[in-house]
Amino acid sequence: MVDKVWVYAESADGKPTSVTLEMVTKAREIGSTVEALYTGADADAVAAGVGEHGATKLFVLDTGDGLPGQVAAAAVAQLAGEHKPDAILFAQSYDGRDAVARLSVKLDKPVLTNGMSLSDDGGLQFGTAIFGGLTLVDAKLTGDGPALIAIRPKSFAAEPSGGGAAAIEQVAAVDAGRAAEAKVLERHVEEQQGPKLEEASVVVSGGRGIGAAENYAPLVEELAKQLKGAWGASRAIVDAGWVPYALQVGQTGKTVKPKVYVALGISGATQHLVGMKNSDNIIAVNKDAEAPIFSVADLGIVGDVHKVVPALIEALKAKS
Amino acid sequence: MNVVVCVKQIPDPAVPGSLAADHTLDRSGKLILDESDSYGVEMALQLVDTAGDGEVTLVSMVPNGEVSGLRTALAMGAAKAVLVSDDALHGSDALSTAKVLAKCVERVGNIDLVLTATESTDGYTGTIPAQVGELLGWPSLTFAKHIEVGDGKVTIQRQTEAGYDVVESSLPAVVSVTAGVVEPRYPSFKGIMAAKSKPVDQVTAADLGLDASQVGWAGARQEITNVAEAPARQAGEKFEDDGTGAEKIVAFLERLKVV
Numbered sequence: 001m002v003d004k005v006w007v008y009a010e011s012a013d014g015k016p017t018s019v020t021l022e023m024v025t026k027a028r029e030i031g032s033t034v035e036a037l038y039t040g041a042d043a044d045a046v047a048a049g050v051g052e053h054g055a056t057k058l059f060v061l062d063t064g065d066g067l068p069g070q071v072a073a074a075a076v077a078q079l080a081g082e083h084k085p086d087a088i089l090f091a092q093s094y095d096g097r098d099a100v101a102r103l104s105v106k107l108d109k110p111v112l113t114n115g116m117s118l119s120d121d122g123g124l125q126f127g128t129a130i131f132g133g134l135t136l137v138d139a140k141l142t143g144d145g146p147a148l149i150a151i152r153p154k155s156f157a158a159e160p161s162g163g164g165a166a167a168i169e170q171v172a173a174v175d176a177g178r179a180a181e182a183k184v185l186e187r188h189v190e191e192q193q194g195p196k197l198e199e200a201s202v203v204v205s206g207g208r209g210i211g212a213a214e215n216y217a218p219l220v221e222e223l224a225k226q227l228k229g230a231w232g233a234s235r236a237i238v239d240a241g242w243v244p245y246a247l248q249v250g251q252t253g254k255t256v257k258p259k260v261y262v263a264l265g266i267s268g269a270t271q272h273l274v275g276m277k278n279s280d281n282i283i284a285v286n287k288d289a290e291a292p293i294f295s296v297a298d299l300g301i302v303g304d305v306h307k308v309v310p311a312l313i314e315a316l317k318a319k320s
Numbered sequence: 321m322n323v324v325v326c327v328k329q330i331p332d333p334a335v336p337g338s339l340a341a342d343h344t345l346d347r348s349g350k351l352i353l354d355e356s357d358s359y360g361v362e363m364a365l366q367l368v369d370t371a372g373d374g375e376v377t378l379v380s381m382v383p384n385g386e387v388s389g390l391r392t393a394l395a396m397g398a399a400k401a402v403l404v405s406d407d408a409l410h411g412s413d414a415l416s417t418a419k420v421l422a423k424c425v426e427r428v429g430n431i432d433l434v435l436t437a438t439e440s441t442d443g444y445t446g447t448i449p450a451q452v453g454e455l456l457g458w459p460s461l462t463f464a465k466h467i468e469v470g471d472g473k474v475t476i477q478r479q480t481e482a483g484y485d486v487v488e489s490s491l492p493a494v495v496s497v498t499a500g501v502v503e504p505r506y507p508s509f510k511g512i513m514a515a516k517s518k519p520v521d522q523v524t525a526a527d528l529g530l531d532a533s534q535v536g537w538a539g540a541r542q543e544i545t546n547v548a549e550a551p552a553r554q555a556g557e558k559f560e561d562d563g564t565g566a567e568k569i570v571a572f573l574e575r576l577k578v579v
């Protein structure tokens with residue numbers, strides 16, 4: 001029986017991230033009490049957001065200029081000892097992974113990672129996907145709680161419960177030992193144009209098949225703009241330095257679930273499929289007829305992106 | 321400067337994966353060096369080279385004593401390796417694996433920096449770097465796309481959702497590196513020949529002071545309740561582009577009312 005569920009909340013642009021609200025919504029379904037933990041600025045906005053989705057309390061942790069997840073774990077371990085949550089949910093994000101990893105050692109509990117489903121069936125049932133999403137695996141923990149679970153974004157819908165702002169409880173700083181010696185000195189924000197990848201209803205991504213870095217803007221970006229969508233990339237061209245990491249869609253990058261996903265010159269390695277396979281509709285253009293991307297595409301064009309995409313952009317321009 | 325790189329030997333990701341009868345990943349075939357780990361190996365070699373002294377040691381955990389992936393990293397230039405191979409480790413989760421790797425780092429001793437990938441290609445939990453850091457009582461700096469070491473400190477550019485942060489820490493520390501951090505070298509013929517005689521210290525969980533209850537299936541404290549094929553997407557249409565590819569895409573988008 002799952003009673004108290006905690007969610008490790010994160011924010012971006014002064015609001016709770018969408019995965020935070022997705023987790024709070026799910027927590028409300030499986031637990032009778034939902035509370036959240038948060039480190040960072042804008043606590044009032046986060047308390048309002050998580051409260052609206054069903055959390056009643058927001059523990060606010062002070063992590064100073066340390067790496068948030070690394071330092072927060074010490075405080076969360078102490079709070080968990082006092083309040084005995086049955087489960088703590090983290091996003092499979094940079095800071096979420098840091099926090100859950102450190103916490104797992106402090107509590108000596110295993111972590112279930114890359115969670116994509118969660119239910120209470122006389123105990124917490126957890127589901128994930130392996131082999132690029134081709135195989136689904138369900139698991140349950142056999143030891144005592146708290147169950148530590150990391151959730152992939154876009155696994156659940158975020159639905160408001162109509163609740164008021166969560167009550168803020170400030171938590172005094174806890175000694176995190178040498179983990180606190182890692183200090184954030186500067187923050188660099190790479191300006192991004194257009195809609196956000198995670199929120200756009202159309203996403204156009206490019207891979208190695210576009211041939212060269214200079215082809216990204218005229219092919220991928222331009223098509224995305226014509227479709228009022230966001231532009232993304234496969235890991236191959238991010239690693240090659242053609243586009244910034246923030247554009248990466250896949251296992252290590254962002255998970256997207258748009259109405260239409262267009263894959264240009266992307267072979268469809270499992271690394272990439274994990275991040276886009278659940279899109280409503282998938283269009284793929286690739287020279288290699290055997291490319292795995294065609295196994296998930298609703299419309300596949302075996303052809304040269306350098307011919308198909310410019311023609312497509314012209315046709316769309318002519319229509320508008 | 322002495323650097324440990326945690327490396328994993330995995331089934332070739334180009335070959336479709338499968339599960340053994342007990343739901344663990346089938347690792348019975350040929351195992352290769354996880355490509356994600358080649359970046360850490362290269363970075364370590366360059367950092368030691370810049371420091372002008374010290375060496376790179378690999379640590380790895382694998383069933384059945386496989387060394388072929390380790391030899392690849394030794395051929396790149398690592399000096400030696402610690403390999404943990406033990407039936408007691410079968411079914412280990414990320415935390416158990418981190419316990420083993422942390423004990424290996426202690427066994428090597430006198431280490432300034434531990435490098436890992438951000439996550440393995442097959443397991444992709446992404447928790448091991450920070451778990452190893454916590455077990456050692458060291459800071460862990462994750463998702464580095466650039467590293468500099470000097471004056472007893474490590475400074476990284478850490479990837480974030482919005483761009484990157486500059487993060488600095490005292491040493492010793494654990495740093496996880498992304499695939500973009502550096503371009504791995506190809507092993508030279510000389511390197512491949514030299515790798516054959518480099519020392520590989522083969523140890524068991526007990527040699528590391530770990531009890532069987534802390535690792536393997538016992539340590540994972542979970543049971544797999546169901547394994548199923550994901551619902552397949554309805555088969556789509558595939559056309560050879562005969563000049564009408566763009567038209568077909570427009571028609572498809574029109575049906576979805578996107579244009």
